[in-house]
Amino acid sequence: MLYGIIAAVVVALAVAAVAWWLLRRRPRAADVHRDTPTLAPPARVEGGLARTRRALGERLAGLVGRGLDAGFWTGLEEALLSADVGVAASVGIVERVRRAAPEDAAAARDLLRRELAAAFAGRDRSLTLGGDPAVLVVVGVNGSGKTTTIAKLAARCEAQGLPTLLAAADTFRAAAAEQLAVWAERVGVDIVIGQPGGDPAAVAFDALRAARARGKRVLVVDTAGRLHSKHNLMQELGKVVRVLTREAGEVQEVLLVLDGATGQNAIAQARAFTEVVGVTGIVLTKLDGTARGGIAVAVEQELGIPIKLIGVGEQVEDLVPFEAEDFVDALLGGS
Numbered sequence: 418m419l420y421g422i423i424a425a426v427v428v429a430l431a432v433a434a435v436a437w438w439l440l441r442r443r444p445r446a447a448d449v450h451r452d453t454p455t456l457a458p459p460a461r462v463e464g465g466l467a468r469t470r471r472a473l474g475e476r477l478a479g480l481v482g483r484g485l486d487a488g489f490w491t492g493l494e495e496a497l498l499s500a501d502v503g504v505a506a507s508v509g510i511v512e513r514v515r516r517a518a519p520e521d522a523a524a525a526r527d528l529l530r531r532e533l534a535a536a537f538a539g540r541d542r543s544l545t546l547g548g549d550p551a552v553l554v555v556v557g558v559n560g561s562g563k564t565t566t567i568a569k570l571a572a573r574c575e576a577q578g579l580p581t582l583l584a585a586a587d588t589f590r591a592a593a594a595e596q597l598a599v600w601a602e603r604v605g606v607d608i609v610i611g612q613p614g615g616d617p618a619a620v621a622f623d624a625l626r627a628a629r630a631r632g633k634r635v636l637v638v639d640t641a642g643r644l645h646s647k648h649n650l651m652q653e654l655g656k657v658v659r660v661l662t663r664e665a666g667e668v669q670e671v672l673l674v675l676d677g678a679t680g681q682n683a684i685a686q687a688r689a690f691t692e693v694v695g696v697t698g699i700v701l702t703k704l705d706g707t708a709r710g711g712i713a714v715a716v717e718q719e720l721g722i723p724i725k726l727i728g729v730g731e732q733v734e735d736l737v738p739f740e741a742e743d744f745v746d747a748l749l750g751g752s
């Protein structure tokens with residue numbers, strides 16, 4: 418009898434241990450779907466930032482080998498400003514490097530690298546792809562790269578095993594839906610298109626229903642480009658997000674697409690969009706075509722919104738998760 422009880426207890430404990438182990442091993446849905454897909458090789462980041470690196474690198478190289486006099490510090494500040502790091506961020510970074518009292522220019526450059534990395538530290542850059550489906554709304558001024566980014570993003574989601582639906586809620590520009598449809602076909606994802614001139618919120622609503630009916634995991638909503646200063650258009654965008662929030666319970670991401678070559682105006686754009694639709698992440702595009710990649714520092718420092726993805730070309734694979742260390746290395750290179 419006693420042996421029977423002991424045997425039963427041992428078996429029960431063994432079953433509990435195995436169950437506990439299995440539960441621990443099983444990845445939780447939230448973990449699986451929060452990851453930003455990472456398909457592009459890091460080399461693209463380096464290539465994409467070549468222009469900024471050349472411009473910044475030339476200036477920094479000109480400073481190495483000289484004494485740490487007033488001219489050095491002014492030169493360092495000018496180098497950062499020329500890369501569009503922004504006045505407040507540039508002044509702050511140079512001040513901190515200076516206060517750390519480096520011995521020579523090479524040490525100052527190492528401190529600069531550390532300061533730039535610190536400017537990006539501590540932010541969650543993962544895309545929230547949980548939800549049923551996850552709803553991602555993509556916003557920004559005209560021509561910033563929204564539609565292209567959506568295509569790249571959809572390709573990534575599909576490649577990660579997340580069936581994706583696109584919503585062409587840019588009913589304003591005549592060729593917009595067609596442009597997205599061409600991309601949808603190219604990357605092999607479904608799309609919902611509304612009436613030209615129709616209500617973008619209605620298109621988004623229909624697309625959400627369609628996404629559910631078709632068992633999609635991700636819905637990405639394309640919106641018309643709009644100047645951040647146009648009140649009515651901004652309100653229209655607010656309505657799109659409100660309708661989706663009401664119907665879906667939550668909009669997982671409102672991604673603001675900023676053209677990396679815009680310069681400091683990007684800050685004003687980001688402020689205006691954030692006020693209306695609560696931006697959750699930034700996509701900084703066209704970094705391949707500009708020597709002003711330092712705007713990434715200004716954007717994060719002044720707004721506190723994480724840059725989640727960067728666009729470094731026009732091809733579908735040219736969208737990469739923003740990695741602070743890689744970005745700073747690509748920015749400064751071996752200069």
Ligand SMILES: Nc1nc2c(ncn2[C@@H]2O[C@H](COP(=O)(O)OP(=O)(O)OP(=O)(O)O)[C@@H](O)[C@H]2O)c(=O)[nH]1
Nearest residue numbers: 559560561562563564565642702703728729730731
């Ligand atoms: N070089 C480069 N070009 C890009 C990148 N992202 C987008 N583009 C180009 O920028 C142009 C505008 O891109 P769209 O995606 O149409 O921009 P949009 O924001 O949807 O434009 P609207 O809908 O008119 O507001 C296109 O020629 C794209 O190929 C990038 O990361 N690098």
Ligand SMILES: [Mg+2]
Nearest residue numbers: 563564587593
């Ligand atoms: Mg577009």
